[in-house]
Amino acid sequence: MTSIALPIAARAPRGLRAVAWIGIALGLIGCWIALPPITARSWVWSLVVCLIAVMLGIGVLIRGERRFGAFAIASGVLGFTVGYLATLSGVGKLETVVVWSALIASTLRFATPLVFAAIGGMFSERSGVTNIGLEGMMLIGAFFGILGADKFGTWWLGLLTAIAAGAVTALLHAVLSIHLRADQIIGGTAINFLALGLTGYLYIDIYGAEGTPTDISGIPSVNLGFLDSFSFFDVIFGDLNLMIWFAVILIPLSWVVLFKTPLGLRIRAVGEHPKAADTVGISVYGIRYGAVILSGMLAACGGAYLSIGFLNSFNENMTAGRGFIALAAVIFGNWRPFGAAAACLLFGFSSALAQRLPEYSDSAAVLFQALPYVLTLIAVAGGVGRSIPPAAVGRPYKKS
Amino acid sequence: MSDLDQPPVGAPVDPSGLGPEVRQPWLERYDVAAKAGGLVAPVLTALLAFAVGGLVVLITTGKNPLATYRAIFEGAGFNWFLPWVQGTERQAAAFNMQQTLIITTTLVLTGLAVAFAFRCGLFNIGGQGQYITGAIFAVWIGSSFEGLNPFIHVVFAAVAGALCGALWAGIAGILKATVGAHEVISTIMLNWIAIWIGVFLFGLGGPLQNDRQEFVPVSNDIVEGAKLPVFWGDPVFQGLHIGFFVAIAGLIIYWLILSRTTLGYGVKAVGFNPEAARYGGINVPRNYFLAMAISGAFAGVAGAMDILGWQFRLGQDTVQQATIAFVGIAVALLGRNTAIGVALAALLFGGLLTGTSTRNLDPEIFRPELASNLTLLIQGLVVLFVGADVIVLWLMSRVRRRKPA
Numbered sequence: 085m086t087s088i089a090l091p092i093a094a095r096a097p098r099g100l101r102a103v104a105w106i107g108i109a110l111g112l113i114g115c116w117i118a119l120p121p122i123t124a125r126s127w128v129w130s131l132v133v134c135l136i137a138v139m140l141g142i143g144v145l146i147r148g149e150r151r152f153g154a155f156a157i158a159s160g161v162l163g164f165t166v167g168y169l170a171t172l173s174g175v176g177k178l179e180t181v182v183v184w185s186a187l188i189a190s191t192l193r194f195a196t197p198l199v200f201a202a203i204g205g206m207f208s209e210r211s212g213v214t215n216i217g218l219e220g221m222m223l224i225g226a227f228f229g230i231l232g233a234d235k236f237g238t239w240w241l242g243l244l245t246a247i248a249a250g251a252v253t254a255l256l257h258a259v260l261s262i263h264l265r266a267d268q269i270i271g272g273t274a275i276n277f278l279a280l281g282l283t284g285y286l287y288i289d290i291y292g293a294e295g296t297p298t299d300i301s302g303i304p305s306v307n308l309g310f311l312d313s314f315s316f317f318d319v320i321f322g323d324l325n326l327m328i329w330f331a332v333i334l335i336p337l338s339w340v341v342l343f344k345t346p347l348g349l350r351i352r353a354v355g356e357h358p359k360a361a362d363t364v365g366i367s368v369y370g371i372r373y374g375a376v377i378l379s380g381m382l383a384a385c386g387g388a389y390l391s392i393g394f395l396n397s398f399n400e401n402m403t404a405g406r407g408f409i410a411l412a413a414v415i416f417g418n419w420r421p422f423g424a425a426a427a428c429l430l431f432g433f434s435s436a437l438a439q440r441l442p443e444y445s446d447s448a449a450v451l452f453q454a455l456p457y458v459l460t461l462i463a464v465a466g467g468v469g470r471s472i473p474p475a476a477v478g479r480p481y482k483k484s
Numbered sequence: 485m486s487d488l489d490q491p492p493v494g495a496p497v498d499p500s501g502l503g504p505e506v507r508q509p510w511l512e513r514y515d516v517a518a519k520a521g522g523l524v525a526p527v528l529t530a531l532l533a534f535a536v537g538g539l540v541v542l543i544t545t546g547k548n549p550l551a552t553y554r555a556i557f558e559g560a561g562f563n564w565f566l567p568w569v570q571g572t573e574r575q576a577a578a579f580n581m582q583q584t585l586i587i588t589t590t591l592v593l594t595g596l597a598v599a600f601a602f603r604c605g606l607f608n609i610g611g612q613g614q615y616i617t618g619a620i621f622a623v624w625i626g627s628s629f630e631g632l633n634p635f636i637h638v639v640f641a642a643v644a645g646a647l648c649g650a651l652w653a654g655i656a657g658i659l660k661a662t663v664g665a666h667e668v669i670s671t672i673m674l675n676w677i678a679i680w681i682g683v684f685l686f687g688l689g690g691p692l693q694n695d696r697q698e699f700v701p702v703s704n705d706i707v708e709g710a711k712l713p714v715f716w717g718d719p720v721f722q723g724l725h726i727g728f729f730v731a732i733a734g735l736i737i738y739w740l741i742l743s744r745t746t747l748g749y750g751v752k753a754v755g756f757n758p759e760a761a762r763y764g765g766i767n768v769p770r771n772y773f774l775a776m777a778i779s780g781a782f783a784g785v786a787g788a789m790d791i792l793g794w795q796f797r798l799g800q801d802t803v804q805q806a807t808i809a810f811v812g813i814a815v816a817l818l819g820r821n822t823a824i825g826v827a828l829a830a831l832l833f834g835g836l837l838t839g840t841s842t843r844n845l846d847p848e849i850f851r852p853e854l855a856s857n858l859t860l861l862i863q864g865l866v867v868l869f870v871g872a873d874v875i876v877l878w879l880m881s882r883v884r885r886r887k888p889a
Contacts (some may be wrong), residue, residue: 266872267607270607271868274864280864282857282864285544288853288857289545289854405679451684457680458677461670
């Protein structure tokens with residue numbers, strides 16, 4: 085797989101990556117020392133550490149590991165920028181904004197719906213079906229999750245309803261793009277429109293002006309009592325929603341499925357070279373149907389987390405572009421589970437930061453919300469080593 | 485055409501939506517459909533979408549779908565075309581028609597933005613971002629330069645909007661032309677970047693936020709001189725502005741470029757088959773860039789016309805919630821990327837949007853909040869049936885077979 089999808093990475097020696105990782109870490113440290121609890125008041129320390137990070141990055145870059153080298157350079161430059169800005173601001177303000185435990189907990193909350201949708205999208209794209217309908221599938225999951233939880237009275241039936249509804253939506257996309265060989269972008273656009281219209285319509289029709297009831301059975305949080313004595317970890321992990329833990333399990337699980345099982349090999353084969361897969365007896369249509377439906381179920385889980393895990397209510401278009409961020413995470417993470425999850429964490433962090441930064445400036449903080457899209461644009465442009473999609477993604481396969 | 489057991493596609497298996505050189509298979513299906521059906525296929529697509537939408541109305545509310553559609557028809561002011569509608573009813577119809585045409589103006593331009601890129605084999609899903617950047621520049625220029633000659637002011641703002649939209653789409657065009665980045669991904673990203681820039685600019689304390697109303701996240705109002713003159717209806721009650729003629733000019737320019745210029749020839753050649761076009765000496769990357777830039781210019785003008793013609797200001801909520809340029813996708817798809825088709829589809833969707841608005845739909849017959857979502861559903865169904873044109877082609881073949889018998 086590596087040799088197909090990442091020719092550059094495959095050629096470079098392994099040691100270079102370790103150096104690049106050190107560079108990335110140094111960039112983060114350079115930024116971190118200017119923030120609480122250390123709060124170095126001189127920017128010189130930041131500069132020294134971050135310069136080392138940039139030099140390591142350049143060294144790695146010119147030896148051929150372009151993607152990671154660029155990451156290290158970016159980490160150094162960004163680290164110093166943030167560190168420098170932090171030294172300019174008052175300690176009091178810094179301490180209200182940068183509360184690490186709260187920031188990390190909030191990052192996890194923002195990242196969870198993205199992780200579900202992104203892992204789903206990754207399976208779909210790995211099997212060769214572009215899925216820009218993730219946004220719509222999330223929205224369907226969010227609505228039917230709350231509808232199920234309301235009508236059946238328990239959160240887990242709500243979650244199941246969401247998963248079933250997501251599967252049906254994805255089935256529509258699958259039929260369109262596999263059997264009818266429709267353009268997958270048009271199919272995804274149709275899904276997004278339909279989901280927006282259908283959930284809005286049913287929401288008004290069923291709940292009307294009053295909105296969703298307030299006593300809905302939500303997905304419970306997992307209280308880890310034994311963490312009570314470690315306040316830092318308790319704030320982060322002590323009271324996380326069950327879905328967040330599911331997401332944490334989902335990431336390594338999907339990696340194992342995709343790279344260590346025969347099924348995963350089949351999915352990748354179908355996405356890279358359907359004809360060859362067909363020749364050796366793999367059912368191209370079957371695998372693609374399975375992968376697309378799985379993507380719908382997972383995206384719906386992400387949506388259900390938003391409605392019955394996080395907010396306990398629904399409003400029209402509540403996903404507000406998260407499906408597209410998940411799509412961005414798939415691309416930014418190079419169609420790999422850990423890459424996509426790391427991208428989701430990064431994007432979740434930028435959302436968490438945007439939520440806390442208004443302390444400095446009301447309006448400028450929202451620019452952090454644009455970060456995922458800017459980074460992904462740079463990634464597809466090849467700025468940090470090209471993102472290389474599965475070879476057959478977006479192409480309908482015609483059995484002969 | 486008669487034999488649909490064979491796939492209607494002459495498409496080779498190989499082409500992908502991703503490779504910059506290879507032709508997308510659905511384009512060929514459009515050609516087949518357009519040649520075979522002319523008006524029939526799009527009309528059938530729309531009818532099918534309305535039929536399914538009607539079914540939804542019937543199942544969920546038990547109301548008569550025909551009565552609902554009739555109310556939407558009248559809410560859109562389409563009864564203005566009927567000569568026997570007279571008196572106050574006619575005045576109301578004229579007013580509704582003006583509202584429909586205001587939306588149609590925007591939809592024609594955003595539809596052309598999608599259609600022009602389609603002709604080059606590109607899917608410009610970023611009309612929304614281009615529309616917003618155009619609107620941002622129009623509102624900025626429109627609300628500055630008080631006392632400038634009105635004609636110069638309007639032209640200045642509109643051209644700035646067009647250039648800005650062209651620039652925004654041009655980013656995606658350049659990426660496609662140079663490194664082959666898929667235009668769908670880059671335009672989606674550019675959409676959201678534009679939205680957040682807009683939220684930043686007009687947010688509380690943002691650079692372009694209103695000077696007088698400190699706690700309203702909205703831009704300054706544009707000055708009187710920058711407003712487009714109204715030629716039909718009362719300017720106070722949002723009559724039809726001359727941006728309507730800009731949209732018509734846009735349709736003519738679209739047709740002229742594509743059918744009468746070397747540029748259009750190159751664009752279409754690349755759209756048909758980039759590999760053959762390259763072999764024939766056409767500069768493919770240049771055409772990718774130009775097609776995206778011209779597309780973006782159409783969307784940018786749409787944003788400028790909305791600001792200068794009837795919105796006069798741009799708020800944070802408008803930036804975040806507007807979907808008018810996404811409707812442009814449905815318009816272009818239903819209009820089969822032809823000038824006339826785009827015009828008719830824009831009128832249809834313009835009417836649908838106006839007819840289902842809270843102000844225009846009789847709540848006795850159907851709740852407007854439901855109806856606006858019905859509009860979204862019908863849009864989705866149109867896009868769905870255009871994508872799954874096999875269904876429509878199959879239906880057409882049934883109709884054909886019956887006729888000669």
